[in-house]
Amino acid sequence: MEITAARRAVSEARLYGILDLSYVAAEVAPDMARRMIDGGVQILQLRAKNQPLELIERLAKEVAALTSSAGVPFIINDHPNLVQSTGADGAHVGQDDLAVEATRGIIGNVLLGKSTHSVAQATAAGVQDLDYIGFGPLFATPTKPDYTPIGTAEITEVHRLVRHPIFCIGGVKLENLETVLAAGAKRVVIVSGILLADDVAAYCRRCRALLDAVPLV
Ligand code: TZP
Numbered sequence: 001m002e003i004t005a006a007r008r009a010v011s012e013a014r015l016y017g018i019l020d021l022s023y024v025a026a027e028v029a030p031d032m033a034r035r036m037i038d039g040g041v042q043i044l045q046l047r048a049k050n051q052p053l054e055l056i057e058r059l060a061k062e063v064a065a066l067t068s069s070a071g072v073p074f075i076i077n078d079h080p081n082l083v084q085s086t087g088a089d090g091a092h093v094g095q096d097d098l099a100v101e102a103t104r105g106i107i108g109n110v111l112l113g114k115s116t117h118s119v120a121q122a123t124a125a126g127v128q129d130l131d132y133i134g135f136g137p138l139f140a141t142p143t144k145p146d147y148t149p150i151g152t153a154e155i156t157e158v159h160r161l162v163r164h165p166i167f168c169i170g171g172v173k174l175e176n177l178e179t180v181l182a183a184g185a186k187r188v189v190i191v192s193g194i195l196l197a198d199d200v201a202a203y204c205r206r207c208r209a210l211l212d213a214v215p216l217v
């Protein structure tokens, strides 16, 4: 996807889905990606912890073909070096990964997002050359077990301090989405809620309906 279109898509996105291989077997991951796109996920990330690089690259190429025909930005977690070869639209880095400038040196002018786990980290990321930030975990979650939940009280403050699009993450589900929105969230990442849903596309559609009912500004 052309970078201006990708940046516009991120700025308009409300629902960010992650294809996390701890919940989805690699063989069914492309089919899961199709369902998520069909349900209205507006950014898709591949998160593949402890997987062989060849598998991640092969899968990323397959997913990139699906997302690009749907006009959905596709982000690779942890492997900025795979962005170009797979046709991904960008990379996502954590606090302990390669620094933003060094990552930019590898990926160039494509999308770059970063995880933040406190208001201080979010504020620091807010002056970096990033396209969005993640803020969480809001709630305790088996997807990222070793982190202290932030809760929802600081969501408004983070939006006041940071100009980048902010995606609230961590234990967010259809069942608590209205609470998270009422606390000031505008955009969310949902991982296990989507991937463990009986009907993935329908689940995403229901989340989108709640998200889209709240004005972005
Ligand atoms: N970063 C902060 S929380 C989290 C990540 C990757 C996991 C969110 O997963 P879930 O299943 O939506 O709680």
Ligand code: MG
Pocket (backbone or CB within 6 Å): 077, 078, 092, 093, 094, 097
């Ligand atoms: Mg990482």
